[in-house]
Every structure is written in structure tokens, then in C-alpha cells.
Amino acid sequence: MLDPTMKVRRSASPHDGVASHPPRSIRAIAVSAPECITGSKARKALNSPDPVSLFNACRCAANSALQGYGAWGESNWANTDNLRKHFLLMYSLDDISVLKKLLQTERPNMVLIGAMTLCIPGAIECAKLIRKIMGRDTLIVLGGRHVNETIFLNDENQRLDSAVTHHPASPGRLMREGAIPPLFDIIISGEAELLVQEIGALFAQPSQQPTLHIANYLDRKIAGRWIVDFPALNKTRVSAGIPLKRDQLPSVVETFGITASFDVFRGRMTSHVFSDTGPGCVYDCNFCSERRSVTGNIQEIKSAGWRLYKQFKETVRTVTQHYPDKLASAFVEDSIFLSGSPAAINQLCLLLEQDPLDIIFGGQFTIDQIINKKEIIR
Ligand code: B12
Ligand code: SF4
Structure with a gap:
């Protein structure tokens, strides 16, 4: 909508x-x-x-x-x-x-x-x-x-x-x-x-x-x-800087469908999904063009897990419809998966537990996050 x-x-x-x-x-x-x-x-x-x-x-x-x-x-x-x-x-x-x-x-x-x-x-x-x-x-x-x-x-x-x-x-x-x-x-x-x-x-x-x-x-x-x-x-x-309503933006998968299949997902069709929490990273490493001070702060994190879940669901629906003999996968384009936010990751986990989807997905974390947030990431 x-x-x-x-x-x-x-x-x-x-x-x-x-x-x-x-x-x-x-x-x-x-x-x-x-x-x-x-x-x-x-x-x-x-x-x-x-x-x-x-x-x-x-x-x-x-x-x-x-x-x-x-x-x-x-x-x-x-x-x-x-x-x-x-x-x-x-x-x-x-x-x-x-x-x-x-x-x-x-x-x-x-x-x-x-x-x-x-x-x-x-x-x-x-x-x-x-x-x-x-x-x-x-x-x-x-x-x-x-x-x-x-x-x-x-x-x-x-x-x-x-x-x-x-x-x-x-x-x-x-x-x-x-x-x-x-x-x-x-x-x-x-x-x-x-x-x-x-x-x-x-x-x-x-x-x-x-x-x-x-x-x-x-x-x-x-x-x-x-x-x-x-x-x-x-x-x-x-611009006046009126924030985009990210929950209402159409997603890439919904609009452009799916044609990719990443090897790493073993033959599944792969969509590109994005939590829309901003085009950058939560960190600010000074050599990097994804750094927070260049790309801006996190936005609309409260519903970010829901936005990803919704796109996973759209991915499964699109693959079922257009590639009936294939399964679904997705790559999360966030600089850091759900900005590394434990609350957002929990929200996604909860939604996946409530209504499980047959999907494999990938994304990025920094090494320190993997070490420090092992439990939640698992
Ligand atoms: C998906 C992705 C890709 C995809 C798709 C690329 C594409 N051309 O669409 C692939 C894997 C192919 C790719 C390749 C490359 N990528 Co890339 N990629 C990304 C990634 C992970 C996500 C992009 C994204 O959708 N972000 C979210 C959207 C909302 O933000 P956005 O991209 O900035 O787009 C917004 C605005 O910039 C603007 N906008 C974007 N395009 C256009 C076009 C027009 C006409 C207008 C008006 C506006 C506009 O509107 C968008 C919505 O608001 C980013 C990292 C990141 N997290 O952003 C790196 C990133 C954009 N990529 C990067 C690089 C370097 C590359 C490569 C040059 C790598 C290489 N050496 O080959 C190639 C270039 C390929 C090419 N010909 O374009 C850098 C760019 C740094 C820079 N200063 O230019 C980034 C930031 C990663 C990084 N830090 O290294 N990439
Ligand atoms: S953690 Fe990675 S993506 Fe984030 S600012 Fe540093 S180098 Fe860039």
C-alpha cells in the first residue's frame, strides 16, 4: 500500500x-x-x-x-x-x-x-x-x-x-x-x-x-x-527532510521479483531484501563509505524485524509462484544485519517462530558482534 x-x-x-x-x-x-x-x-x-x-x-x-x-x-x-x-x-x-x-x-x-x-x-x-x-x-x-x-x-x-x-x-x-x-x-x-x-x-x-x-x-x-x-x-x-515511512515502501522483491540464485544457497532462488534501517552501518570506521557519519543514523528500527519478515514471506510466495520446483533464499543487504540490534533480531526470530517459512538467508555481521552476540545470532 x-x-x-x-x-x-x-x-x-x-x-x-x-x-x-x-x-x-x-x-x-x-x-x-x-x-x-x-x-x-x-x-x-x-x-x-x-x-x-x-x-x-x-x-x-x-x-x-x-x-x-x-x-x-x-x-x-x-x-x-x-x-x-x-x-x-x-x-x-x-x-x-x-x-x-x-x-x-x-x-x-x-x-x-x-x-x-x-x-x-x-x-x-x-x-x-x-x-x-x-x-x-x-x-x-x-x-x-x-x-x-x-x-x-x-x-x-x-x-x-x-x-x-x-x-x-x-x-x-x-x-x-x-x-x-x-x-x-x-x-x-x-x-x-x-x-x-x-x-x-x-x-x-x-x-x-x-x-x-x-x-x-x-x-x-x-x-x-x-x-x-x-x-x-x-x-x-x-528537501525539507520529512522522513520516509519505511514500513510503507514497496520492497524490491515485491516490485522486481526474483531472478538470482546464489551458489551458496544450493540451488534456491535468491531475493535481495533490506531492513530499510538506513543505507549505512552503525559503526563509524573512518575509511569506510558505509560509516554512520556519512550515511546517517539508524531509522525505524522498531519495525525492522517485521519488514524483513514481510520480505522473506514475499520471497517464499514469489518463488512458489514463479519457480514451483525451487525453494527460497534471501540475502539481507543491510551493512550489518538489522543493524546488529538485539531487539530487532528478537522480533524477527519471534515472527519466524510464530509463522515459520521455508527460507535460508544470509547477511553480514562484524566479527566483534559475532563474538559478543553469539547466542542471539544463533
Ligand atoms: C547491493 C549492492 C551491490 C549490488 C548491486 C549494485 C547496483 N548497481 O545496484 C552488486 C553486488 C552488483 C554491487 C556491486 C558493486 N558495488 Co555495491 N553495494 C551494494 C550494497 C550492499 C547495498 C546497496 C543498497 O541497495 N543499499 C540500500 C539503498 C537504499 O541505498 P543506496 O544503495 O545508497 O541507494 C539509495 C540512493 O543512493 C539512491 N540511488 C541509488 N541509485 C540511484 C540511481 C539514480 C538514478 C538515482 C536518482 C538515485 C539512486 O536512491 C537509493 C534509495 O534511496 C551497498 C552497501 C550498502 N549497505 O548500502 C554496496 C555499495 C553501494 N557497493 C559498493 C561498491 C564499491 C560496489 C562495486 C563498485 C564493487 C566492485 N569493485 O565491483 C560494484 C559496482 C557495480 C555496478 N556496476 O553498479 C560501495 C559503494 C561505495 C562508493 N562510494 O561508491 C558500497 C557502499 C559498499 C562499500 N562500502 O564498499 N553492489
Ligand atoms: S563496521 Fe564495516 S561496514 Fe561498518 S563502518 Fe566499519 S568497515 Fe564500514
């Missing part, structure tokens, strides 16, 4: 002044930029075919599409039995031919590019190809971990457009300085679940200059802690 505050506005703004321009129908693709120059993933590496970070960013938009709701409900993500075909996880620039084919078949007017730090050069190459094939009219939106870490507020309570800091590696800053080409129309730092949905809704409204329209009408009250940078307009918008 989506919260009413997640509603997508459909009508053109009365202040548009360009209402004669017809509304747009969103044709979107989403790409995880590659981290390598050449090659393909090593078979023995621990990895996954799913761009889960990108799925997390797009889950509300995709969920609206599947429910036939708002602008996304009329997009190319709606009425499809294969939502995933609009998503691409790239490993190296050798995969650029796959992106080229996707551009040629989908002819997107919006491309969402997710990039981790290692993937930024790859994101630039992808954006160059998009401009070459699709021209200037396709909206290119960049987001993901690298942007989160390079465009930020020093004080999360001082949520002013003027208070945004750009690290020297900020793509917005690099574009303004001319160090990288002016490829990205919109650069998003932070929690993008509702924001991606809203940007699509604004993009679909009648306007001749969609980027300007989005910059002018983006509502700071869209939930989530986010910063949106519009480098070509030299504008930045900072």
Missing part, C-alpha cells in the same frame, strides 16, 4: 505558462554504470545480476507503474510482464553495446543512471552514448552512492539550498568547472525513492523545458533526505 503523501501529481501546474505543450508519456530506462573498462564478471566472485541499489531508487516509481497509477502508470514501465528489461546492470564498457541496443529499442526520453564512485567514468561514457543516440531531448538523471558522498549538507538540520557542500569530486561541481562534459541534467544525492517518482510526474507534465519545470516545481516536502542539483541551471534544491 502506498501512502497518500506518495501521490503523483498529474495535472499541469497553473503557473506553467507553457500549457500548450502536450503532456509527455514517460519512456524510461535505468542503468547501473560499469565499474571496469573491459572484461566480464569473474564467476568465482561474490556478486549478483541485480542492480539492487538502482531498484531501491526506482521502487516507488516502478510500483506506481505496476499499479497503473499516475504518470508512471502510463509509462513504458506499466503493463509489462518484464519490468526488468528496462533495467541494466553494467560491468564494463564492453557492455556498452547492450546499452546501445536498449536505447535503440526503447527510445527513452528519460535515463536514470546510478553510479558508485568507481563507476563515475563509466557513467560519463554511458551519458555520452545517450546524447549521441538520443540527442539533447532525453533527460539524464544521475544518482547513487558517489553523488551521495560528494554532494551533502554538513549539518542535516540546516536544510538550505545555500548550505549544500560540493566535494571536489561532485559531478555537479565538475560539470560547472568544465572538467567533465555537461551531460547530466539532474543530479540526485540521497534518498531517491519518492523523488524519482515525483521527478517522473513533473517530467510528464506539459512544459517545453522539462528540467526547468522540474527545478521550479519540485516540492521540498517530498519525503526523504535529498538534494537535487541542476548544474546547467546552476540551481540546487534541498
Whole structure:
């Protein structure tokens, strides 16, 4: 169930002044930029075919599409039995031919590019190809971990457009300085679940200059802690910081289904689940990009065990439905399983005892937690 505050506005703004321009129908693709120059993933590496970070960013938009709701409900993500075909996880620039084919078949007017730090050069190459094939009219939106870490507020309570800091590696800053080409129309730092949905809704409204329209009408009250940078307009918008209601967010498994099967789970189908207690870790090791002071504190821990249980249940249901001859498994993407909280782990245990599920799951703990919390983890 989506919260009413997640509603997508459909009508053109009365202040548009360009209402004669017809509304747009969103044709979107989403790409995880590659981290390598050449090659393909090593078979023995621990990895996954799913761009889960990108799925997390797009889950509300995709969920609206599947429910036939708002602008996304009329997009190319709606009425499809294969939502995933609009998503691409790239490993190296050798995969650029796959992106080229996707551009040629989908002819997107919006491309969402997710990039981790290692993937930024790859994101630039992808954006160059998009401009070459699709021209200037396709909206290119960049987001993901690298942007989160390079465009930020020093004080999360001082949520002013003027208070945004750009690290020297900020793509917005690099574009303004001319160090990288002016490829990205919109650069998003932070929690993008509702924001991606809203940007699509604004993009679909009648306007001749969609980027300007989005910059002018983006509502700071869209939930989530986010910063949106519009480098070509030299504008930045900072959210009011209204917390996301994590219990109400659609999950990745519910929205995107399951296609992976991790060897370690011995032939079972594997979903990616996430307790949504925040994108980072409870610790603060100074070399790590998951550290608490970069990613923020724990959120909504009280219902975290319930959120995981719910996703385990969705996993079992999805596997039973789509892979009747297979069993279910899940990998918990939390930096630390349920943030290592004994109360949250107990909640999950209780739910699993009350209503057991045939599922094997994996997750991460730190070694000190395994030593100190052996009993509860067992
Ligand atoms: C799942 C995962 C993967 C998956 C899926 C990756 C993908 N592209 O989707 C796999 C296993 C494939 C993977 C691979 C890699 N990963 Co990884 N991965 C994670 C993990 C465990 C969870 C990600 C997640 O869903 N988090 C929860 C969501 C809610 O947070 P989020 O990811 O930050 O996403 C939010 C925002 O960033 C934003 N957002 C994300 N993407 C986008 C895209 C757009 C367009 C927009 C607008 C917004 C947006 O919206 C999301 C929702 O709010 C994190 C660690 C962690 N706990 O976060 C590491 C992590 C993100 N990975 C990391 C790294 C380094 C990599 C690799 C480069 C490793 C390597 N050397 O090969 C590759 C890159 C692969 C690629 N081409 O993208 C680092 C990134 C550090 C950094 N500064 O960039 C992390 C933080 C782990 C770490 N500390 O080392 N990874
Ligand atoms: S415990 Fe691990 S994940 Fe957490 S901050 Fe330290 S190195 Fe990063």
C-alpha cells in the first residue's frame, strides 16, 4: 500500500505558462554504470545480476507503474510482464553495446543512471552514448552512492539550498568547472525513492523545458533526505527532510521479483531484501563509505524485524509462484544485519517462530558482534 503523501501529481501546474505543450508519456530506462573498462564478471566472485541499489531508487516509481497509477502508470514501465528489461546492470564498457541496443529499442526520453564512485567514468561514457543516440531531448538523471558522498549538507538540520557542500569530486561541481562534459541534467544525492517518482510526474507534465519545470516545481516536502542539483541551471534544491515511512515502501522483491540464485544457497532462488534501517552501518570506521557519519543514523528500527519478515514471506510466495520446483533464499543487504540490534533480531526470530517459512538467508555481521552476540545470532 502506498501512502497518500506518495501521490503523483498529474495535472499541469497553473503557473506553467507553457500549457500548450502536450503532456509527455514517460519512456524510461535505468542503468547501473560499469565499474571496469573491459572484461566480464569473474564467476568465482561474490556478486549478483541485480542492480539492487538502482531498484531501491526506482521502487516507488516502478510500483506506481505496476499499479497503473499516475504518470508512471502510463509509462513504458506499466503493463509489462518484464519490468526488468528496462533495467541494466553494467560491468564494463564492453557492455556498452547492450546499452546501445536498449536505447535503440526503447527510445527513452528519460535515463536514470546510478553510479558508485568507481563507476563515475563509466557513467560519463554511458551519458555520452545517450546524447549521441538520443540527442539533447532525453533527460539524464544521475544518482547513487558517489553523488551521495560528494554532494551533502554538513549539518542535516540546516536544510538550505545555500548550505549544500560540493566535494571536489561532485559531478555537479565538475560539470560547472568544465572538467567533465555537461551531460547530466539532474543530479540526485540521497534518498531517491519518492523523488524519482515525483521527478517522473513533473517530467510528464506539459512544459517545453522539462528540467526547468522540474527545478521550479519540485516540492521540498517530498519525503526523504535529498538534494537535487541542476548544474546547467546552476540551481540546487534541498528537501525539507520529512522522513520516509519505511514500513510503507514497496520492497524490491515485491516490485522486481526474483531472478538470482546464489551458489551458496544450493540451488534456491535468491531475493535481495533490506531492513530499510538506513543505507549505512552503525559503526563509524573512518575509511569506510558505509560509516554512520556519512550515511546517517539508524531509522525505524522498531519495525525492522517485521519488514524483513514481510520480505522473506514475499520471497517464499514469489518463488512458489514463479519457480514451483525451487525453494527460497534471501540475502539481507543491510551493512550489518538489522543493524546488529538485539531487539530487532528478537522480533524477527519471534515472527519466524510464530509463522515459520521455508527460507535460508544470509547477511553480514562484524566479527566483534559475532563474538559478543553469539547466542542471539544463533
Ligand atoms: C547491493 C549492492 C551491490 C549490488 C548491486 C549494485 C547496483 N548497481 O545496484 C552488486 C553486488 C552488483 C554491487 C556491486 C558493486 N558495488 Co555495491 N553495494 C551494494 C550494497 C550492499 C547495498 C546497496 C543498497 O541497495 N543499499 C540500500 C539503498 C537504499 O541505498 P543506496 O544503495 O545508497 O541507494 C539509495 C540512493 O543512493 C539512491 N540511488 C541509488 N541509485 C540511484 C540511481 C539514480 C538514478 C538515482 C536518482 C538515485 C539512486 O536512491 C537509493 C534509495 O534511496 C551497498 C552497501 C550498502 N549497505 O548500502 C554496496 C555499495 C553501494 N557497493 C559498493 C561498491 C564499491 C560496489 C562495486 C563498485 C564493487 C566492485 N569493485 O565491483 C560494484 C559496482 C557495480 C555496478 N556496476 O553498479 C560501495 C559503494 C561505495 C562508493 N562510494 O561508491 C558500497 C557502499 C559498499 C562499500 N562500502 O564498499 N553492489
Ligand atoms: S563496521 Fe564495516 S561496514 Fe561498518 S563502518 Fe566499519 S568497515 Fe564500514
